[in-house]
Amino acid sequence: MADIYINYGTHMQDMTYALMEAADIAAELRPDMRVCIKPNLVVARPADGGATTHPEIVEGIIRYLRDNGVKNIIIAEGSWVGDSTKRAWKTCGYSALRDKYNVELLDTKDDSVEKRKSQGIELTLCRSILNADYLINVPVLKGHCQTDMTCCLKSLKGCIPDSEKRRFHTMGLHKPIAALAAVLKPNLHIVDSICGDLSFEEGGNPIESNRILLGRDPVLLDSYGAQLMGYHPDEIDHLFHAKAYGAGQYADDNTDISELNADRRPKTVLQRxxxxxxxxxxxxxxxxxxxxxxxxxxxxxxxxxxxxxxxxxxxxxxxxxxxxxxxxxxxxxxxxxxxxxxxxxxxxxxxxxxxx
Ligand code: SF4
Known part of the structure; x- marks a missing residue:
């Protein structure tokens, strides 16, 4: 079992399916499970702009889950304060996924909440996320205007209500993000690194990398992702805190990385x-x-x-x-x-x- 699996290419559905097969995710699933998939739909903009999770990746996950007997699948997310998750479902291709596979879409802005204490901070979390038997986080690896980069850890802000998102900003973002990572632990992270934005979470400057990553440790994945974007992990404050809070380890020379198709990486096309x-x-x-x-x-x-x-x-x-x-x-x-x-x-x- 590798720490990080990487698949290069442009056929996102099949790439995702192959990653889950390689990591033998089926061994962790039961047919009676309620599986929650959490994409990043921060804004209502299509994924090719570099801000949101490609629906093809989520479709690959649904196909894999269904092929392994899981029927109860929910896609849950809450766009950032000021945008509508329901508009994002439609614009980003998730309403079509719901209709095709008969899965539930849950807007976490409408969800009931529960309190959890982490690192001395009382956090408010969405109940449907906490109640999932198996949680799959599907963030985008991209730049961010305040935190430099965002991936597995910061994307979990979609699992808290809007009032809590506002409060995170008053607390300076980094420590509450790390505290959230210490208490909310998805079973699996599948990272959309197809064309994440260069420096801005809203997209607009997508950089084609044509890569999807899979792993279980969000700090490991994010610290690896930070290096792919030009940062040493300690330069990203919430990574530094998350490691200190025991949410995971940094990627280093001992990290076991399995590339499924290193010999078949796609060539770069004209960067748009x-x-x-x-x-x-x-x-x-x-x-x-x-x-x-x-x-x-x-x-x-x-x-x-x-x-x-x-x-x-x-x-x-x-x-x-x-x-x-x-x-x-x-x-x-x-x-x-x-x-x-x-x-x-x-x-x-x-x-x-x-x-x-
Ligand atoms: S084959 Fe050459 S161009 Fe492609 S990733 Fe390796 S070093 Fe870069």
Whole structure:
């Protein structure tokens, strides 16, 4: 059993199904269970904008659950204060899922609540989430204007009522998010890292990474995700606190990562967002895998271009060649200097750029 499973590609339903098979999730399920799937529908915007969970991933989960005898499936989420979850159900493709698979949609804004104490903070949580026999968190790995990144931990804010979301902001977000993670522990996390936004939770600058991750430890997944976005885990305050509160461990060199299809990563396509295009002017790309290219874009966003005179080489077109300048990824080992990895993490690229 690996700590993190990763599947690369664009066929999200099948990718998700394969991840659950690889991790043998069926061994944890019983037909009489009430299984709750919690996507991130922070705003009523389609997933290709980089803010919300792709419904195809949730469909892959439903198919897997059904094939393993689970009938009682509920999708629960509450959009952020100021947006309507019911509008999000429709806009983001979840009403169609309900109709196709006869699953229940539950707006946590309408749910009754229960109190739980965690790390000295009294938290108010939605009862339907607490009552689930098996909870699957399906966040988006993306940037955030206040917390730098959001993934498994912060997405659990959809499991509290709007009044509590407001209170979290008055408490500075990081500690209450970590306290929530210490008391609300989903059984499984499936991370949508298909095209999470570069820096903003509302989307608008999606960066194609074409990757889905699965794991059980939210701190491990988020600390790994932070590195994919250019951050050392301790730079993200709520991760630091969550680890201190015993909600999980950071990913490190001993983390067992199982990539299902490392040899079949999709190539990058034209990155559509304006920020990606702006940062792309510092890149000399030739046949780069999308996860590799995304790492470089996240790194450039974090570090800036550091006054580089030449563009950074990346892609399989550089494999086996010698080339002047610097490169990113094992394919560019023939450059004057390069960041090793296949793909390297954005944080490694940031550290490399800063060391020059
Ligand atoms: S280093 Fe690996 S991930 Fe990056 S472009 Fe080459 S094959 Fe793809």
């Amino acid at each position: 967002s304006s920020q990606a295009k702006r940062l792309g002017q510092f890149v000399n790309e030739d046949g780069a895998c999308s996860a590799c290219y995304a790492a470089l874009i996240f790194a450039l966003n974090k570090a800036g271009n550091m006054g580089l005179r030449n563009r950074i080489n990346i892609g399989q077109g550089f494999k086996g060649k010698t080339c002047a300048g610097i490169g990113v990824g094992n394919c560019t080992a023939g450059c004057d200097a390069h960041v090793a990895g296949c793909p390297p993490k954005a944080v490694e690229i940031v550290d490399f750029l800063r060391s020059l």
